[in-house]
Structure formats: structure tokens, C-alpha cells
Amino acid sequence: xxxxxxxxxxxxxxxxxxxxADETLLDALRDRLGMTGSKEGCGTGDCGACSVTVDGRxxxxxxxxxxxxxxxxxxxxxxxxxxxxxxxxxxxxxxHAALQCGICTPGLLVAAKSLLEKHPDPTEExxxxxxxxxxxxxxxxxxxxxxxxxxxxxxxEAS
Amino acid sequence: xxxxAPTTVEEAVSALASHSGxxxxxxxxxxxxxxxxxDMADPDAVVDLKRIDAMKQITPEDGGWRIGAAxxxxxxGEHADxxxxxxGVVEATNLIGSTQIQGRCTMAGNLCNASPAADSVPAMVAAxxxxxxxxxDGTRVVPVEEIPTAPGRxxxxxxxxxxxxxxxxxGARGGDAYLRFIPRTEMDIAVVGCGVSLTLDxxxxxxxxxxxxxxxxxxxxxxxxxxxxxxxTKVDDAALDALSAACSAAAKPIDDKRGTVDFxxxxxxxxxxxxxxxxxxxxxxxx
Numbered sequence: 362x363x364x365x366x367x368x369x370x371x372x373x374x375x376x377x378x379x380x381x382a383d384e385t386l387l388d389a390l391r392d393r394l395g396m397t398g399s400k401e402g403c404g405t406g407d408c409g410a411c412s413v414t415v416d417g418r419x420x421x422x423x424x425x426x427x428x429x430x431x432x433x434x435x436x437x438x439x440x441x442x443x444x445x446x447x448x449x450x451x452x453x454x455x456x457h458a459a460l461q462c463g464i465c466t467p468g469l470l471v472a473a474k475s476l477l478e479k480h481p482d483p484t485e486e487x488x489x490x491x492x493x494x495x496x497x498x499x500x501x502x503x504x505x506x507x508x509x510x511x512x513x514x515x516x517x518e519a520s
Numbered sequence: 521x522x523x524x525a526p527t528t529v530e531e532a533v534s535a536l537a538s539h540s541g542x543x544x545x546x547x548x549x550x551x552x553x554x555x556x557x558x559d560m561a562d563p564d565a566v567v568d569l570k571r572i573d574a575m576k577q578i579t580p581e582d583g584g585w586r587i588g589a590a591x592x593x594x595x596x597g598e599h600a601d602x603x604x605x606x607x608g609v610v611e612a613t614n615l616i617g618s619t620q621i622q623g624r625c626t627m628a629g630n631l632c633n634a635s636p637a638a639d640s641v642p643a644m645v646a647a648x649x650x651x652x653x654x655x656x657d658g659t660r661v662v663p664v665e666e667i668p669t670a671p672g673r674x675x676x677x678x679x680x681x682x683x684x685x686x687x688x689x690x691g692a693r694g695g696d697a698y699l700r701f702i703p704r705t706e707m708d709i710a711v712v713g714c715g716v717s718l719t720l721d722x723x724x725x726x727x728x729x730x731x732x733x734x735x736x737x738x739x740x741x742x743x744x745x746x747x748x749x750x751x752x753t754k755v756d757d758a759a760l761d762a763l764s765a766a767c768s769a770a771a772k773p774i775d776d777k778r779g780t781v782d783f784x785x786x787x788x789x790x791x792x793x794x795x796x797x798x799x800x801x802x803x804x805x806x807x
Contacts (some may be wrong), residue, residue, distance in 0.1 A: 365523060382523035382566075383556065405554045407707070409620055418594065418623040424553045425624070426546075428523040429568060472619065493706040494618020 369430040371396070372440025380427035387411045389427030390437060398438035398467045402496065409495035412468035412475075413437050419475040421494075438467035441474065449519075450474055450512045457508035461499035469495045473509045481517055485510060522565035527572060529654055529683055535567050537656040537679030545569060545681050547590050548624035550617065551633045567681075575683060578602055583689030586652075589628035589682055594619075596627070606687050607802060608696030608715060608795075612643030615700060618707055628682045634668035637710045637735040641668070643698040645732035645740055646715035649687050655680035665732070668739045693720040695802030697795040700734070701779075701787050710735045711779040714767065714791040716799045718750055724805050726750045731763070731792060736771035736784050743770040746792060755800045763796055764789035 364379040371394065378393040390396045390413070402408035404423050411422040414436035441448045450473050453459070460466045469492065476483060476491040483491070488509050489502070497505060526532040536543055541564030546552055555561035569575045575588035578599050585602055593613045596602060603610045609627075616625050616639050630640045631651060645665045653660050656679045664685065667674050676682070696717035702708035713734030721727050731746035746766040753759035773784035 381521075383521040385553065404557050406550055406617065406621055409618060412620055415623070418592070419620050420623040421620045423557075424550050424621075426523060426549070426553070426566075426568075428525070429546075429549075429570070431525070475619075490706060491619050494620045 365428045367427055367431050369433055369435055371435045372437060373434075376435075378427070382426070382428060384427045385423050386413070386415075386425040386427045386430055386435070387422035389430070390422060390435075393427070396437055396439050399471075400464050400467060402464065402468075407494075407496070408465070408468075409472060409492075410465050410468040412471040412495065414471065414475055417475075417478075419472055436471070438471055441470060448474065449515050450477070450509065453508040453512040453515070454505070457504045457511065459500060459504040459508040460497075465495060465497040465499075469497065469505060473512070476509070477513050477516060481513065481520075483510075483513060488513075521563055523568065524565055525568045525571045529572060529574065532567050532569060532572060532681065532683075533654055533656060533679060535565070536681060539565050541565065543567060545629075545632070547575075547626040547629040548592060548621075550621050550625045551629060569681075569683075581686060583691075585687045587627060587685045587687070589684055590626055593622040593625050593627070597622070605690040606647055606696060608698045608717065608799065609640065609643045609647050609649070609687060612698035612700075612713075612715060613640040615639045615698075627685050631664055631667050631685070632674055632676070632682055634670070634672050634674050634739070635709075636668075636671055636737060636739055637713065638668075638740065639698070639700055639710055639713055639734070641665075641740040642713045642715035642732040642734040643696065644685065644687075644715070645742055646698075646717040646730045647687055647696055648717070648730055649685050651682045652684045652686060653680050654683045661686070665740060665742055670738050691719060693722075693803050693805075694718070695720075695799040695804070697798035697802065699791045699795045699798075701791060703778075709778065712736055712771070712773070712784050712787045712791055714788065714795050716792065716795040718755070718796065718799050718803060720755075720800070720803045720805050724754050726753055726755050726759075726800075731767065731796075733767060733771060733788050733792070736773040736788050741770060743767055743792075745770065750796065755796060755805060760793045760796060764793045767792035 402410035700710035749762035768789035
């Protein structure tokens with residue numbers, strides 16, 4: 362079976378790749394494009410480690426085919442920092458020690474960024490519900506939520 | 521596997537009807553890709569509906585709403601007019617999975633996946649929603665409760681697909697609600713779910729009602745006795761008690777790791793009562 366040629370945009374860069382019809386977007390990002398920031402935790406949409414945005418919408422890249430990315434705008438963790446300048450969420454995750462092993466961190470950062478774009482001033486409850494699909498087995502979530510709330514406040518003050 | 525992305529409904533039906541192998545519909549993919557991943561499905565082809573414009577739209581129709589089969593839960597939640605008319609249907613759909621899942625999952629997919637615990641289905645059934653089914657022999661309209669026939673099975677014929685869910689006109693003084701029980705607050709599958717939709721007249725008497733239960737039988741069930749308990753009443757305590765008893769009596773669940781028979785029978789009644797109170801309030805009824 363011949364591969365499918367997909368023309369898309371990843372973090373604003375026009376991108377092409379070849380993939381199998383049954384290959385997930387996550388596998389295409391990692392194995393075809395070498396963008397290994399998005400992680401595979403469960404592969405079944407439960408853990409959120411593979412979170413990316415598609416046309417601005419937060420999704421699990423493990424539950425989407427690479428072929429579906431044709432013509433879409435994909436956003437991944439690799440597009441979060443600007444050069445050497447970390448995104449405020451990334452800085453706050455470090456300041457609050459909101460990670461231990463780090464596997465969930467790219468997904469949580471992508472999901473939290475998506476939250477703050479939609480709700481710049483979330484309540485803690487809103488943040489917890491929004492991030493309920495991102496599992497972390499190390500931190501107990503408290504530090505993650507503190508980092509997100511702190512970043513939200515800093516971003517509001519800066520805007 | 522072949523990946524097909526038709527841009528018209530006719531192309532999708534033709535692809536589905538003419539394919540000789542195992543050809544699956546890909547709407548949101550939040551069930552299909554999980555099945556593929558866990559080797560429960562190994563399709564020869566998938567037909568992606570998301571390139572068909574009409575399937576991505578929420579459209580007013582005959583006073584109600586037509587929701588395309590590829591509309592995501594998140595898109596429904598962001599549609600203020602739809603939420604105003606059918607808050608119960610939207611809240612039920614928005615309970616499915618996480619924010620990430622909401623970005624992809626669809627109501628039509630939730631229906632055709634045919635899980636007895638599907639959250640959106642009792643709400644759709646209570647609302648009196650119909651599925652528009654397109655196939656090689658044309659279009660037919662089917663009450664949503666007639667689509668699932670058993671866990672994982674539907675009444676759709678070869679080559680047929682649901683291209684839209686149609687919600688009827690809400691009308692004045694109507695309200696709906698959906699509640700489910702899960703042992704935590706998010707990211708779980710209903711142990712029991714209950715959808716209630718009702719209409720009140722000017723003095724607050726219930727003139728029409730529909731009640732549906734999920735996860736207490738092989739398919740979502742309609743409970744006419746529960747609706748009868750509300751119709752003609754002011755949805756007062758006595759009516760709510762009768763509703764609750766009717767729902768518990770109609771529940772025919774199984775024991776499994778998520779709940780026992782006794783627990784599910786009891787909770788079916790409790791949820792029905794609470795959902796009816798919310799639906800009544802939304803319909804403008806007195807507390």
C-alpha cells in the first residue's frame with residue numbers, strides 16, 4: 362500500500378510527511394517529523410500526554426490519524442517557547458516544581474496554554490476540570506494547578 | 521487500510537456501500553481509534569466524515585436543530601442558542617471524556633458506538649431526537665432509541681450512516697436535563713445515567729415528558745411509566761416519588777465492576793428525580 366502524502370502546518374511552519382493510512386498523528390509527529398515532544402502514555406485518549414492543537418482545538422494526537430492533518434494547523438509543545446524564551450507556563454512549571462518525571466509535562470503545557478487562550482482568568486475549579494484529561498502520576502496535581510494559576514495571573518498582568 | 525475523505529454525503533454513502541471489506545465510519549474517532557489500537561477493530565477502510573461541510577454544521581431546522589454527524593462536543597457547548605434550547609442534551613454530550621475528547625467526539629458517534637452507558641444517548645432519547653440515516657436507498661429518519669440494538673450493535677444496514685441528529689422544536693416552557701452517577705467527578709463512564717425532558721403549561725402543569733435511562737439495560741431505554749408519572753402533575757413531591765419508583769422498576773441492570781444491580785436500581789430512581797427537578801426549573805416551573 363502506498364503511503365499518504367500529507368501537507369499541513371506544524372507550529373506555523375508548512376510541513377509535509379508521508380504516512381500509513383492507519384498511522385496516528387502522534388506517530389507521524391514523532392516518527393516522520395522527529396518531533397518527540399508529544400508523548401505516548403496510554404494510546405487510548407485517557408492520559409493526555411499526546412495533547413496537541415488542531416486548528417486551535419485541543420485534541421489527543423493518538424486518537425487522530427496523520428492523514429486527517431491534511432490542510433490543518435497543528436500546534437505542538439515544540440512551538441511553545443520562542444527561541445530560548447520560555448512561555449510563562451513553562452517558566453512557572455519550573456518555578457513551582459510542577460513536574461517530576463516529566464512525561465506528562467508537554468501534554469499538560471499544551472492543554473494549559475489552550476485553557477488560558479480560551480479562559481485567561483480561570484477559577485481553580487475550571488483549571489482542574491479543563492486539565493482532567495491530563496494524567497500525572499508524580500505530582501498529585503497541586504503544584505501543576507498552582508503553576509497554571511500563577512502563569513495565568515502573570516499573563517493577565519502583562520497583557 | 522484505506523483512508524477515504526469524501527467531500528459529499530453521496531460520496532461517503534457510495535464508498536461505504538461499495539466497499540467489499542470492513543469499512544468503518546470515522547467521525548470523531550474517539551471510539552474507533554481506541555478499538556483499532558486495542559485490536560478490537562482492524563478495518564480495511566475508514567470513511568472520514570469531517571471533510572463534508574454539512575456534517576460540521578449546527579443548523580436551525582423546523583424550529584429545532586440539525587446537528588451534523590461530525591460536530592464535536594466542544595462545538596455544541598459553544599453554540600449559545602443550541603445550549604439555550606437543549607441544555608440537557610449539550611451537558612450530556614459535554615460529559616463525555618476530557619477536554620481533548622470533547623474536541624473530537626460527536627453525538628452521532630456516541631449513538632452509533634452503541635454503548636448502553638453512552639452519556640449523550642439518554643438525553644437525546646428524552647429530547648425526542650431523531651437520527652437522519654442516509655444510505656444507498658435514500659434517506660430515512662429514525663428515533664434515536666431505535667439505532668442501538670445491543671451493546672456495540674446498531675440497526676444500520678450495510679452502506680448506511682447517520683449524517684445528522686435532529687432535535688425537535690423546544691417550544692415555550694420546556695426544559696431538559698441529564699445526570700449520571702460516576703464514582704469520581706470527571707473522566708469516567710456512567711454507572712447509571714438519566715435524561716428527562718418535560719413541558720409545562722402556563723399554570724405549571726406538566727403536559728408532556730420523556731424519560732430515558734442509560735447503563736441499566738443492554739441499550740438505553742425509554743421509560744413511559746416515568747413520563748406518565750409527571751404528565752398532568754405540577755411535578756410535585758408525589759409525582760417525583762412516582763417517577764423515581766417507575767425508573768427503579770424499569771431498570772434491569774447487570775452487576776459489574778462499576779456497580780451492582782441493587783445500587784443501579786436505586787440510583788436510577790434518585791437520578792430521575794434530581795434530573796426532573798432541574799428540567800422543571802429550566803422549563804420555568806416554580807421551585
